[in-house]
Amino acid sequence: MIQLTVVAAVVAVLGGAVAVSARDTRIVALGLLLAMVTAPLASAPEPPSLAIAFRFLGALLAAYLLWAAARVQSVSSEGSGVGPTAEIAVAAAAFSIGWFVVPVKPLAGPVAAQAAGISLAALAVMPLAGRNVLRAGAGVAVLVVGISLLLEAWVGPATPLQQIALTALLVGIIGATSVLMSPLEPGDASVETANWETGEQDLTQAADQPPDAIGPRPQDGPAPRSGAAPRVASGAVPRAASRAPSRAAPRASRPAAAAPIEAPVAAPVAAPTRASASGASRAGASTPRSPRAIRRAAPAGSIDVTTSVDEVAPGPPAPPAAATPASGRVRRMHPREPQR
Amino acid sequence: MSLLAFLLACGAGALLGLAARPFARVGRLVGIVSLLVAFVAALLIGPNTSVTIGNVTLSGSEYSGLFLACAAASGLLLGVVALASGWPDEFAPAALASFAGLAVATTAADPSVALAAGAAAATAGALVIVQAAPRSSRADGRLAEIRTIGLVAAGLSLAAIAILRPPWTSPSSDKVFALAFLGLGLALAVRSGAVPFHVPAARMRATAAPLAPALLLVWIPAGLGLLAVSWSATTFGTADDSLRGAVTVVQVVAVATLVLGALAALVHDEIEEVAAYSIVADAAFVLLALTARTDAAAEPARLWLLAFVAAKTGLLAWAAALSRAYGTSNVPRLHGWLRRTPLLGIALVAIAIATLGWPGSPVYEARSNLIRLALPGQLQFLFVGSIMLSVACYGRLLVVGALSPTEDVRAARSELPRWAVRPAHPQRSLSAAAAASAESAAGTSDATAAARAGDATDAGSVPARKKSPGSRAAAAVAPTITATATNATSTTGPGAVPVSAATAASSSGDAAASAASGSTPDSIPSAEPPPPIGARRRLAVVWRLNRTLEVSLVVVAGAALAAALAFGNFGATRASEFGIPLDEAAHATPTLAPTPTVPGPSPTPSPTPQPTLAPRPSSGPSGSLAPGESAGPSPSAEPIKTSGPARGNTD
Secondary structure, X not given: OOOHHHHHHHHHHHHHHHHHHOOEHHHHHHXXXXXXXXXXXXXXXOOOHHHHHHHHXXXXXXXXXXXXXXXXXXXXXXXXXXXXXXXXXXXXXXXXXXXXXXXXXXXXXXXXXXXXXXXXXXXXXXXXXXXXXXXXXXXXXXHHHHHHHHHHHHOOOOOHHHHHHHHHHHHHXXXXXXXXXXXXXXXXXXXXXXXXXXXXOOHHHHHOOOHHHOOOOOXXXXXXXXOXXXXXXXXXXXXXXXXXXXXHHHHHOOOOOOOOOOOHHHHHHHOOOHHHXXXXXXXXXXXXXXXXXXXXXXXXXXXXXXXXXXXXXXXXXXXXXXHOOOXXXXXXXXXXXXXX | OHHHHHHHHHHHHHHHHHXXXXXXXXXXXXXXXXXXXXHHHHHOOOOOOEEEEOOEEEEOOHHHHHHHHHHHHHHHHHHHHHHHHOOOOOHHHHHHHHHHHHHHHHHEOOHHHHHHHHHHHHHHHHHHHOOOOXXXXXXXXXXXXXXXXXXXXXXXXXXXXXXXXXXXXOOOOHHHHHHHHHHHHHHHHHHHOOHHHOHHHHOHHHHOOOOHHHHHHHHHHHHHHHHHHHHHOOOOOOOOHHHHHHHHHHHHHHHHHHHHHHHHHHHOOEHHHHHHHHHHHHHHHHHHHHHHOOHHHHHHHHHHHHHHHHHHHHHHHHHHHHHHHHOOOEHHHHOOHHHHOHHHHHHHHHHHHHHHOOOOOHHHHHHHHHHHHHOOHHHOHHHHHHHHHHHHHHHHXXXXXXXXXXXXXXXXXXXXXXXXXXXXXXXXXXXXXHHHHHHHHOOOOOHHHHHHHHHHHHXXXXXXXXXOHHHHHHHHHHHHHHHHHHHHHHHHOHHHHHHHHHHHHHOOOHHHHOOOOOOOHHHOOOOOOXXXXXXXXXXXXXXXXXXXXXXXXXXXXXXXXXXXXXXXXXOHHHHHHHOOHHHHHHHHOOOOOOOOOOOOOOOOXXXXXXXXXXXXXXXOOOOOOOOOHHHOOOOOOOOOOOOOOOOOOOO
16 A cells, blocks of 8 residues: 655655756746655654645745746746756666665655655756756745755654745745746847857847947947847847836837838847837737747748848838848847846 | 844844835935944843743854944944945945844854854855956856855864764764864955955955955954854864864964054055054964964953954055045055044054054053964064054054145145134025125136135035035036136236136145135135134034044044053953853863773763853963863853754754
8 A cells, every 4th residue: 555655755856856947937936846745745644734734835835836836937947967867767776776775774754755755865966066046045935845854864753833934934035946947047148158159149138228328339249140030049039028018018019210120020039128028029929929030930031030130220211122131240139227 | 132133233234224225315314324333232241131932042142232333333334434435336235235144143152153154144245245346257256256255164163073973973073063164264364354355455456346355355254263262162172183283373474464464554656545454464373263262361362352343444544544635545545644643543542552552551461472372482472563563554654644745745635623604505605706706707707706606606615515416517507617717817817826826726626726826715715805704613613524533533532442442441351251142051061081992882072071261260271272171060040042063963
């Protein structure tokens, strides 16, 4: 017969594995919720129902904090560095070790709690070594859940006040993570490196800047190869794209002065100003489309987003025919430093 | 009841403060009132205070009440200073949340509860990092903060495992204790910005909200240090090689922090960095108390923690007041600050005395004892070295203040009260000034109109006490008036030049208003003498307008209280003798006897000894190193509550 503690321990480990390996913040929040809800059930004897309810409410609050922060800021984790499969393999190996090793005898709690605790602690190592705040925060939360399981296995079931303190600690950690993560994070080092190498820019950040903040600078890096269309960094677009299309609809009727390109669907990538980026960018479709999909859908030669970026620089309005030659140059858009 | 009131005030204040962030005034009001209520409630916490939650009792003690009152008063002091120097919205909620966690940690007798609450208190520091959004990953305070939070949580959790002493199957559990000690020490070192981990603390000026170092480098590390010291003499009092190695690592960190932190405070040129490094250097004494591992270090450590919290908060308040007064925090640009703001000089001297003391004073003896107990004899000179470096740091600031004032310092408003001639109703004067501007625009201006405009604009230059629509209107009108007055003086000749100077300066704010020599309204040549103003009215006007004086007086009061506390007043010396409930629980926890070399099938702990209460007499650094020393009879009292290894172990 399968015991509840074993099921709870396995589910907690799975939740931890999901939390440290997922890219989508909502899935990270879901994994943490699973781990935090099932962890107290892995102890024997079961804690009082009031304590379980408190832990459950705390887990819900923590997951909501993370989910809400991700919804507002459109933050994505960079995901596992070794891949979800490797993470699950590590978790399984650590679970097995924790199941058979006997560091404490007699155990004050179930062996499943010990195995889950060691497994979660092993899962938390790699995120803590990374440079992603969301992953690090998820790793800290998973580590604390794991240590709490170890405490329950080695020392005994937690007292109600300890359950409250542990819940406060977990809510504090995940709340701190939700506060500390920001939209600058997507991909962190990887995205920044890619942009540096290819000359791509996070157009969402640039679109938030006033027009005078956007322009060529003499120290700009080398221009990308001719015809290379700027890609939008993954995880950066959803903030602009996820806004309600109804708000953008009136702006869509404006003439395409800011984006003098033939196809209106190309505007999302090209528009440098806030108005054009948030409004005219969604002019052509009610549902946001990725830049790659836009390029594929457009007829060949009709869209040149590189040209469009150049054309929006301040100056005398160019005739529409001037937009046809592709300059092959992308201006790097330097976001303005935050004012204090 | 008072403990419950403290927890409620902190918890509700933190939640309401966060909820009221969009409403600046309400947020300030909630923060200040909550800190005040928490301070009053903390003053009432005593040995008879207790709250039972579940089956665990939170018991107050004299020291925990004084510590929490000191922390709440420090928060209140900084809050009042922040009202003038710039209110960070997240500061008060973060401080209140961390105080709530520290209150649970310092009143719980269950070590797992205390350590979890301490770790939860440390997470509140993330709120004051929210201001920073650096574009460079090198200065990313957010990553450093989440790592610090993780390290603190992991270190305290590991320490909880070691303290609760599960029955290990291994014949020697030395490595577990060494690992736990290392985790505890490193968590404390990282949170307090000890030298190998000092970069986030040094960059806190750029990556965190103003006044955030008070929370991140003073209050939270002090609370964690209090928890760590409780167990250093009992759980980590054994003498084995693994633990000795871990202690050596922490000792090295402490010594490096003590010396290099003080040196860094001496050479840096930003006031905030000087204050941060000074805090970091003095936090090394907490690490030294942890490495002493003797009961003799507990009392000086507790007293030092009180002085540390009060004095370093005072130093941060002084730095904020100085930066606010002169508009810069750069030391070379602050030459002569002491001449313009002598009260801040007095405050700095009081802070230095509260930090260092003099021979025979409690704080001096506490520092001396900590170094004597924690470091070997060859390193005792570090005490004198640390004193000299700290004196040099404070002396440098004072000497810089005594030099010839720079332009920035001259331009700022001093603490000296002036008998300002102010219009009774600035709004009415503004309308008069508007009329004068109309006259001057029509080419009929005269010196009287210019003088009126000067008066009006000078009144408008006064920093608004509150942002009301009227003040915004005044700010909107001010440039027009300034231009008008300038036009007027151009037609009236050189005799009215100060008017234009005053009005030009007044448009750039409070500091610039007094920058121009003779810019005070007294020197304004006016055809109409100002109407006589009564002494009471004058005093009220001067008091209202000289915000620098107000802030300086608050800082002086805080520094004086810190000095009094550091010298053992307010019951600090007596409270430091007894500690917190966790100390009693620590001494009541059975210590394992040296494990026999013959492995047994199920090694059992030594028989549960009778508990002893802190403080215990100790003969020296190794006074508590003998395991099982506490097994002697202790007829004095029984522990409040112990949560020994048998918790939940029904076997």
